[in-house]
Amino acid sequence: MLRYTLKRALSLGLSLVVASLVIFFVIEVVPGDPASFMLGLNAQPDTIAALRSELGLDVSKLERYLVWVGGMLQGDFGTSYTYSTPVTEMIGDRIWVSLPLALYALTLSTLIAFPAGIYAASRRGKPGDMAVMGATQLGIAVPNFWFAMMLVLIFAINLRWFSAGGFAGWDKGAAAAMKSLTLPAIALALPQSAILARVMRSALLDVLGEDFMRTARAKGLTRRQALMRHGLRNAMIPVLTIIGMQFSFLLAGAIIIEQVFFLPGLGRLIFQSISARDLIVVESVVMLLVFLVILVTFLVDLAYAAVDPRLRSRT
Amino acid sequence: MSLSRNILLGGLLCLCVVAAALISFLWTPFDITQMDIPNKLQKPSATHWFGTDHFGRDIFSMIMVGARTSLAVALVAVGIGMGLGVPLGLWAAANSGSWLDELIMRGNDLIFAFPSLVIAILITAILGPGAVNAILAIGIFNIPVFARLTRAGALPLWQRDFILAARVAGKSRARISAEHILPNVANLLIVQGTIQFSLGILAEAGLSYVGLGAQPPTPSWGRMLADAQTMVSFAPHLALIPGLAIIASVLGLNLLGDGLRDHLDPKIWVMRT
Numbered sequence: 187m188l189r190y191t192l193k194r195a196l197s198l199g200l201s202l203v204v205a206s207l208v209i210f211f212v213i214e215v216v217p218g219d220p221a222s223f224m225l226g227l228n229a230q231p232d233t234i235a236a237l238r239s240e241l242g243l244d245v246s247k248l249e250r251y252l253v254w255v256g257g258m259l260q261g262d263f264g265t266s267y268t269y270s271t272p273v274t275e276m277i278g279d280r281i282w283v284s285l286p287l288a289l290y291a292l293t294l295s296t297l298i299a300f301p302a303g304i305y306a307a308s309r310r311g312k313p314g315d316m317a318v319m320g321a322t323q324l325g326i327a328v329p330n331f332w333f334a335m336m337l338v339l340i341f342a343i344n345l346r347w348f349s350a351g352g353f354a355g356w357d358k359g360a361a362a363a364m365k366s367l368t369l370p371a372i373a374l375a376l377p378q379s380a381i382l383a384r385v386m387r388s389a390l391l392d393v394l395g396e397d398f399m400r401t402a403r404a405k406g407l408t409r410r411q412a413l414m415r416h417g418l419r420n421a422m423i424p425v426l427t428i429i430g431m432q433f434s435f436l437l438a439g440a441i442i443i444e445q446v447f448f449l450p451g452l453g454r455l456i457f458q459s460i461s462a463r464d465l466i467v468v469e470s471v472v473m474l475l476v477f478l479v480i481l482v483t484f485l486v487d488l489a490y491a492a493v494d495p496r497l498r499s500r501t
Numbered sequence: 502m503s504l505s506r507n508i509l510l511g512g513l514l515c516l517c518v519v520a521a522a523l524i525s526f527l528w529t530p531f532d533i534t535q536m537d538i539p540n541k542l543q544k545p546s547a548t549h550w551f552g553t554d555h556f557g558r559d560i561f562s563m564i565m566v567g568a569r570t571s572l573a574v575a576l577v578a579v580g581i582g583m584g585l586g587v588p589l590g591l592w593a594a595a596n597s598g599s600w601l602d603e604l605i606m607r608g609n610d611l612i613f614a615f616p617s618l619v620i621a622i623l624i625t626a627i628l629g630p631g632a633v634n635a636i637l638a639i640g641i642f643n644i645p646v647f648a649r650l651t652r653a654g655a656l657p658l659w660q661r662d663f664i665l666a667a668r669v670a671g672k673s674r675a676r677i678s679a680e681h682i683l684p685n686v687a688n689l690l691i692v693q694g695t696i697q698f699s700l701g702i703l704a705e706a707g708l709s710y711v712g713l714g715a716q717p718p719t720p721s722w723g724r725m726l727a728d729a730q731t732m733v734s735f736a737p738h739l740a741l742i743p744g745l746a747i748i749a750s751v752l753g754l755n756l757l758g759d760g761l762r763d764h765l766d767p768k769i770w771v772m773r774t
Binding site: 201204208213323324326327328329331332335336338339343434435437438439441442445446456457460468472475479480483 | 610614711733740751
């Protein structure tokens with residue numbers, strides 16, 4: 187297990203290095219100099235030069251890359267060009283919207299998908315299965331931001347159960363904060379739960395044909411008991427993969443959903459920073475998101491090995 | 502049989518969308534650039550089947566023209582993914598185990614590590630919003646999908662007798678890939694193509710919704726939704742109809758893909774050869 191973990195950790199580190207290089211150099215090609223953008227059209231060249239040196243833009247690209255990466259390793263993401271506040275602080279404020287939202291949505295998606303997938307698999311070919319599969323087909327086809335608008339229309343405008351947007355803030359209490367994240371989380375969770383339910387169903391159906399399931403039935407377990415005790419654990423590998431992938435979809439999907447609900451999360455921060463040419467913020471937020479995605483992939487790899495000991499020896 | 506039902510229903514939905522897009526080149530019920538303020542925000546009626554928007558433009562006509570944008574963006578994005586991904590996958594499979602194979606596959610893993618929407622937003626933000634950049638952003642993420650699929654489909658084929666025969670006949674690896682491997686993975690690619698196509702439509706709608714896709718005056722379903730957002734309380738049909746158009750196309754493509762997968766099951770196909 188240790189060797190497996192080390193090998194995975196090495197590949198995690200390598201991915202992060204390459205990702206940081208890609209992000210840095212992609213963003214470097216953005217036309218427009220942040221210093222001249224901040225100072226406006228009538229700025230004197232020497233003022234621009236002074237600001238460039240203050241922002242650390244006057245050194246070579248390689249040097250800037252190393253400073254950026256070195257800072258991040260120490261938890262320092264640099265200083266925003268436009269707000270002159272530490273990027274770490276800006277991210278810190280907003281990640282407490284985006285991360286809980288993604289986790290909330292992931293929880294909802296799992297809570298809907300597991301029972302639906304298990305139910306469909308146990309009723310294979312029967313009307314119950316067909317109904318669940320039909321619903322998931324529809325769920326996959328629904329754009330989450332449109333579904334979000336419909337939720338606002340029904341639950342915020344007509345029924346007035348929730349507010350149509352904005353974030354209450356954690357200082358108003360967890361209940362109020364979670365309430366303002368509820369509609370966004372449902373909007374994010376629906377399409378993902380449809381995908382997850384389908385994966386759960388097909389993974390279970392694959393397992394049902396295995397010899398050990400026949401053995402379990404032969405030793406006297408009911409179909410349901412065999413499914414729950416032996417089928418579910420063995421079906422978890424593909425399901426875990428999808429859950430891991432969904433986390434990245436949810437983080438990214440949150441960017442658009444945050445626009446629908448006017449949530450002050452990382453997504454809005456990215457949009458604001460892009461339009462303000464605040465490159466350091468864009469770089470850092472994208473790097474953070476990629477880091478989270480790569481980290482989750484790493485954790486999913488470890489979870490595989492925990493669920494299925496055979497995988498440890500294989501690599 | 503449910504498989505032919507999927508193909509029929511999916512095909513029908515796709516046909517409607519494609520027909521709407523094609524007919525819109527020749528005819529739409531109203532001119533979509535024509536403002537008609539006295540008739541703004543009308544509910545669906547006999548004259549305006551889907552109602553009118555805040556400028557009095559006919560929504561049915563806008564949906565028809567918007568279908569063009571959605572289909573064109575998604576189609577070209579799938580084309581980019583297939584055009585680059587399939588040769589890479591074939592190449593990787595033909596040289597499996599080599600450093601080239603390793604490089605191609607690790608490169609693919611890296612693209613997968615990026616949340617695709619984040620990078621799509623980044624690309625359109627860097628290159629400027631617009632349909633072409635949206636295509637590029639969506640297309641890039643289709644490359645590893647097709648590369649992986651092609652490689653996975655091609656690898657077992659290289660062990661088969663008919664490939665051995667081709668090699669004995671003196672054909673190069675590149676020629677075998679093109680003449681023997683590609684036709685045998687085509688079914689997989691067609692099915693995945695319909696799925697990526699539907700994902701492309703969703704992605705285009707998302708990018709247009711946040712203002713990074715097709716720019717005015719080109720109508721786009723995603724932007725119609727963005728325009729509708731502030732009016733959803735008093736004119737819900739503005740939001741409802743473009744959303745249903747997106748759902749119909751995505752659902753149609755997914756059903757078609759599912760139906761085709763059952764119909765063209767590679768296992769059955771391999772048995773037949």
